[in-house]
Amino acid sequence: MLVDFSLEDTVALTRHLLFAAEDHATSHSILRGLLCLVIVLAWTVWRCWKFTVYPWLHPDEPKELPYFIPTHGASFFKDSNGLLERARRYFASTGTTPFALTAFGHTFYVVTHPKDSAAVYRNTESLSFDEFVQALMRFNGNDEWTIKNVHQPLPATTKAGFANPEGLGMINLTQRMHMHQLHPGEKMAVFQLQIRDWLNRKLTLDVLASTDSTDTGQSSVDSVELSLYQWTSDWFVRLGQHLYFGDVLERVDPEYTDNFVVFDEVIWKMLYQYPSLLCRDMTVPRDRMIASMKAYLQLHPDERRGQAAWLINSLEDEFRGIGVDDNNLAILFFHLYFAINTNSRKTSFWVLTHMMRNPSYIAAFRSETAPAFDGDDLVDMAYIQDADKCPTVDAIWLETLRVAGWAASVRLVARDVVIGGKVLRAGNRIMVPHRLLHFDPAFAGDEPTTWRPGRWLDSDAGRKMHKSPCWHPFGGGRTVCSGRFLAKGMVMAFVSTILRRFDIEAVGNPPMPQPDVGRPVLGIISVMEGQDYRVKVTRRKEASV
Template identity: 30%
Template structure:
C-alpha cells in the first residue's frame, strides 16, 4: 500500500486532476489483480510470479540493490517451499530454481536451455565487433574452416570450451600447467621474495606484516597470468594486474549492462586491459614464449579466422577475466575462516607438511589425497562464499516437473539459495562449520552443492583452482609461523554487490598477518 500511496503522490506532483489519479490507480490495482491473482488460477502449470507494483520495472530495484537478499525474500515469501518462481526485472521475466531436483533437471537439459545468448552478451560487453562475433559463432563450412581438429564441426565458441577442457582436465596439459604454477608459487612465497608493497605493510629482520587480501591477489593473479601467457605479458604491461583488480571490482556493471553514465570506471579499466592484451599480441611470437597450449590454440584459431588483433584482445580479455576472477577471493576466505580456528589451522598445516617430499619439493598429487581437513575447508568456503548463478535462456517451452517454463524467458540457478538449504545443510546452514563435510563425505556430491555450476557450463577450471589454492596455502603455512595481527571484526562478505562469482570482502575489510620464518 505504501507503493500505491507513492504512486498517487507522484501522479499528484505532475499536477494531474484527481479523476486521472483515481483512474491510474484503479487501472494499476486491476492489472495487479488480473496478473497475480486471476491468471495464476487459470494457469496452475506456470511457476508462481512474485507480485510487484510497477509494471515493466518489476523487482529491478530490490534485485540491483541486493540480489541475494531479494531472492531470499522471494523464496521466504512462499515459506521456503522451493518450488520454482519467477521475478521480473526491467521487462524480462526470469525463473528462479532453488530445489535440487529442478536444478539437476535444468543442468541435464542441453536442448531447450541455452547459454549462448549470455556468452554473446558478455562478448558484446567487451565491445567485440559484430563481424568478429558472427565469425566466432559461425559453424565451419565451405567459406570457413578452423585450424585444429574439429570432428563435430563446432564454431570457435564451441571449440573454445573443448580447448579449455583439454587444457584444464586432469592429464598431461594440466600437469604441465600445474608445474609452471608450482614453480611460480614456490619462488614467490619465499621470505626474500615477499617484498611487494602491494601487500607488505611492515617488514623487519624478524617478521613481515602482510595484507591477506592483497597477498592472495598477488600470488594467484601472477601465477595464472604467467602460466597462461608466459612472463612477457606482465613484463610489458606491469600495471595489468592492478587494472584487472580495478576492473574486477566493478565488473558487475558490465554483466548487468549498466548505462555508460555510471560505468566510467569499468570502461576505463576494461580498455586498459584490452590495450595491454593487444600490445602483447602485437609482439612477435619469439618475444613472448611460455604461453600455454590453450592460449596458443586460441590465437592460432582466431588468426585463422582473420579476426583483427583488437577483437582478439577483447575476446581474450573476457577469457582472462573468467580465469582470474574467483580463485584469489576463495583463497582469501579459506584463510580468513581457517585462522579463526587455531585447532583447524594446526590440522591443515600438519596435513600440508606431509605433502612435501624429503627433498623439500611439494608433491601435487598428495595435495588431493592427504588433505582431509583442507578439503572440508575448501568445500565449506565454496558453499558460503560463492554468490554465482547459472543462467540460461529458454529457447522452447520446457517442462520442469509439473511446471511449464515459457520460451523467451530466462532461468537462473542462484548458488547462494541452494547452499542455504536447511533440509540439506541443517539448521546451522548460515554458519561456517567444516564438520558437515568432514562427517558426510557424500555431501560434496549433493545436487544442492553446485559451487562450479553444472551441465554444459560446468567450470572446467575447478581442478586448477583447487590445485593453485592448495599450493599457495602449503607454502604459506609450512614456511612461516603465521599470526593474525589485526584485532578488528571478521571481514564481511559484500553480499549487496550484484554477485557474479566468489563474493568480495566489503571494501576496506581485510586481515593483517604477521609472518615469521619457521625454525
C-alpha cells in the same frame, strides 16, 4: 474620486483574482485527486491481473513473487540472494517451484529444487547460454561479424590443429580446448609444476616485504605485515597470468595485473551492462587491458609463443583460422583472462580468513599436508589435493566454496519448455541460484550459514554431500567451470606453503570481514570495501609439523 474608484476596483479585482485562484486551486486538487484515483485503479487492476487472474488462467506456469511497484530491481540490486531467499520462503508453504520474479524488465524463473536444476543443466536445446556470451562480447567491443562467426558451426572435416570432428562453432570448440588444458592430464601437469615452482621461489619474507603497496615499514627480517585481500589478489592474478602468458604480458604492460584487480572489483557493472558513461571506473582499466592484450598479440610470435600456455597458442591459431582479427582476438583473450583470475584470489582470502578465526584447522591443515613437503619446499602437488590423504584440507576447500560461492547459472529460454511440471515461456530467463541450494538445511544440515568444515566429515550424510545434486559451486552442464581442478591446486598450494613456512595472524582484533552481498560476481563473493584484513606473517621457528 479617482482614488476611491481605483481602490474599490482594486479590492474587487483582488477578490475576483482570489476567487479565481481558489477556483483554480480547487480544480487543481480535483484533478490531482482524479489522477490519484486513476493511478490507484490502474495499479489495482494491474496487480489483480498479474498476481490473481493471470495465475488462475495459467496454472501450468510458475507463480510470480508479488511486488508493489512493477519490478524487484531495487531489492535485486541491493542483495539478490536475500531477495531469492525471501521468495523461496514465500513459496515454501505451497511447495511452488520453480517460481518467477521480475527484475530489470526481465522475468526470471528461479529453480530451487535439485531435480529441476539437473534438468536445466541437461537441456541445452531449449535453454541457451549463448545470449549471455553474445551480450558480453557486444558490450566489450567485439564486432557483429566476429560475434556471428564464432557461433557458426564449422565444417566437420579433418584439419590441422585441434580436432573438431563434430564441426562445433568456435565458442563450443573453445570449451573443449579449455578442458584439454585444464582437466587432469598431460597439459594440466605442466601447470601444476609451474604453480609449485613459482610459489616455492616467491613465497619468501623478502619477496612479501616488497609486495605490499601499503607497506607501513613494519617489515623486519622475521615478519611482514600485509593487507590480506590485496596480497591474495595480487599474487593469484600474477600466478594466473604467468601460467597463461609467461612473463611476456607483464613486459608489455607491467600494470596489467593491477588494472585487472581494479576492474574485477567493479566487474558487476559489466555484468549489469551499465552505460559506459556511468562506469568509467570499470571501462578505463578494461580498455587498457584490451589494448595491452592487442599489443601482446602484435608482438612477433617468436617473442611470445615460447612462453605461452598450449591453450593460448592453440586458441590464437583457431580464431585466426576463421578470420578473427587482432582487435577482436584481444577482447576474446580478455574474457579468458577474467575467467582465469576472478575467483581464486577471493577463495584463498576466505580460506585463510576463516582458518585464522578457527586456528584448530590451521594445525590440522599443517599436519595433513606435511608429507607433501621436503623441508620448506612443496614437492607433491597431487598429495595436497587428494581428499583421501588430506580429508580436512578437502573439507576446508569445500566449506569455503559453499559459504563464499555467490554465483547463479542463468540461461535464456529459447523455446517454451516444461521444467518441474511448469511451462516456461520463451524469451524469459531461468536461473539456478547455487547459494540457495548450498544453504538449504536439507543439504547443509545445522547452521547452514556457519563455516564448519566438519559438516563434510562428521557423518555419512556429510561425506556424501559433494555428490548431492544440490552441490554446484562451479555451475553445471555444458558450461561447468573447466578451471575447477586448477583452482583447487592453486589455492591449496598457496595456503599449504604459507602455513608450512610462516605463522599468520590477524593484526589487532578485527571482526570477520563481511561479504559484499550487493555485488553480483562470477563465482566467489568479494569482501566489502574497506574491510580488508591486516595480517602479520612471521617466519616459523621449525619447518616441520
